[in-house]
Amino acid sequence: MSIHPNITALTALLAEKSRATILAALMDGKFHTASELAYMATIKPQTASFHLAKLVENNLVISEKNGRFRYFRIANDKVANTLEIFMSISPPPEVRSLKQSSQLKRLENARTCYDHLAGRLSVKLTNIMEEEGYIEKSNKRFIITTKGEHFFKELGIDVIALSKKRRSFCHACLDWSERTHHLGGALGNGLFERYLELGWIESRENSREITITTVGKSGFRDFFGLEHDLLDKTK
Amino acid sequence: MSIHPNITALTALLAEKSRATILAALMDGKFHTASELAYMATIKPQTASFHLAKLVENNLVISEKNGRFRYFRIANDKVANTLEIFMSISPPPEVRSLKQSSQLKRLENARTCYDHLAGRLSVKLTNIMEEEGYIEKSNKRFIITTKGEHFFKELGIDVIALSKKRRSFCHACLDWSERTHHLGGALGNGLFERYLELGWIESRENSREITITTVGKSGFRDFFGLEHDLLDKTK
DNA sequence: TATATCATACGATACTTATCGAAGTATGGA
DNA sequence: TCCATACTTCGATAAGTATCGTATGATATA
Structure with a gap:
């Protein structure tokens, strides 16, 4: 007898090309309409609807109705994290170009x-x-220090408002390309939104890719002491 | 377009009950015959053969012929590690008893x-x-210190012989029930074999379960300073 | 009110694939 | 040499399911 035979429940959903494509598309964290996802997966809307119903049924995806549109999104950060893992495990595509x-x-x-x-x-x-002592790792999450509270305030982030959100506040999220932790949860989201607001980073349409702007390079250097050259070098 | 659409290749193999059971059975790291695996998955030998061929073809499993028997095993530690992840992600079975x-x-x-x-x-x-300074974490692996070399020698482990094996020597393996790293690779294997040899642990037939013997409790306390009580308490 | 658009429901179809019976190959022992 | 055992190959079958055409419901716009 096996120990965890339930692997099939999850994998069966991912083992299908169209569904996998839809989920990958949703991994940008934004809402997408059914037609849009159908187009991305190169299937007809009915088929996409069929798949989306399955994904919603299995709590991987949630939907929100707005007028005649229905918007779909990854259900929560736990699901997103799991999908990140699956993507990092699966063999990278052969690089053709x-x-x-x-x-x-x-x-x-x-x-x-x-x-x-x-x-x-x-x-x-x-x-x-972590090194600067703004946050401290404790068990599987981070906690903000008093020094950190000042830092985030200076950055323009309302830590108190964020902490009131009904979600894990300061979650240590496993990073699958780097094989270590990064900051997730409400604070991770707050930082992300703030970087966008400040124009430090730019999010591209229909892609999970993030580009760092010239302003961002200065910002990350001034606030974090991050030399941008470090990023370009692999490891 | 998705980034890693290859998720399907792997998940499709795991999305099948019989194959998942076979893989779970093989996760004890031992060799098993085709009939044995067929019995465990409650399918006929032909069907097991069919599945095993697929698993071998996709490099998840390797086989070794010995007389009229054919022994199957997980292909390598990378595959084993990946399966560990899948198992930890999938929801645990409902506890019935x-x-x-x-x-x-x-x-x-x-x-x-x-x-x-x-x-x-x-x-x-x-x-x-790590705390005692026998090993140090560097990037995604561990390295043995000179202090560590003494320690392992005293434990009866031939570090030099192990380092000559053609596999990752001192791999930091992600532990999925504990969500952190443990020691894998050739050294991890060497330690495991040695614990068995010393009678500190016992491996049970057809199970991944390991039991710590009375001798083991003393051993782990004397050599590692590990109080066994710590293990019983959850977190 | 009429019409175009978005999404879902239903039914038919075609494709994939897990399963097993029957037959075939390889090996070891009597 | 003969037979039992272990495994694989082949072919047939059955079950599951992804897909899409058609139709229907809901909503926005003109």
């Missing part, structure tokens, strides 16, 4: 994980925050 | 991960070795 290769590199450098930053940039920033 | 519940607890306490120790015991030992 130079374009694809550099796209992969950029993804490893900085990408979204559901609703916060992931990749090399995210891990670096998290490490710096 | 007291027996099953205590079995689960014992598995979380100490089990095999392919060919080395995993679970609470393994993580504790790894932490101690």
